[in-house]
Amino acid sequence: MKIVGIVGSVRKQSFNKMLANYVATRFADKFELDVLTLEDLPLYNQDIENEAPQAVKQFKARVAEADAVIWFTPEYNGTMPGVLVNAIDWLSRVDKVMVGKPSLVMGASMGALGTVKAQGHLYDVLRSPGIDSPFLAGSYQVVVGSVHTKFDENGQLTDAATEQFLHVVTDQFVTFVQKQQGK
Ligand SMILES: Cc1cc2nc3c(=O)[nH]c(=O)nc-3n(C[C@H](O)[C@H](O)[C@H](O)COP(=O)(O)O)c2cc1C
16 A cells, blocks of 8 residues: 655654654555655645646645545644645545545644644535545544654654554554545
8 A cells, every 4th residue: 555644844853754654664665655844835825726737736646646635734833834724725626636535633742731723624625526535433642642742863763652553553544544445
């Protein structure tokens, strides 16, 4: 199974990027996770959506090829960051590559409940007609809180409970994606 991981932070030391890279490596036996960051994605502009810049075409093509998407979102000012909204706006238009493609949302934060509001807003947007991405009913939120205490300096997760939680969640998501594909 091929999954794209879309990271909503362009910061070099991003915890969400760290989480995405960890999931890619740790669960490589379950799926191939292609981690995408958004620093080279231009601002969405309806004037050019049909003749989009190369960076947009490449980004959409990588999402289109994938069986599913895992979103890794920080929380900025009580919602998801603008870079993520920008990416969603591109994905929601013209060929609408997200429609029918399953999603899972994760978020890492130094606070206990950081990303809960951002994740709620992201799930709302996943229901919008241009995205229309199925996700697990009653989806619980994959919040990795106090993240700075759970990863070591090499990006390795040191918290056994979080590792076990991610293991269960990714198993359930793989099963969900297979069901969506009629397998
Ligand atoms: C502009 C800005 C707004 C933020 N707003 C929130 C917020 O509303 N809630 C929260 O829990 N953390 C907030 N934070 C803290 C971020 O969650 C924290 O910086 C996090 O590490 C960002 O994710 P990253 O490590 O993947 O870059 C904010 C940070 C920035 C820079």
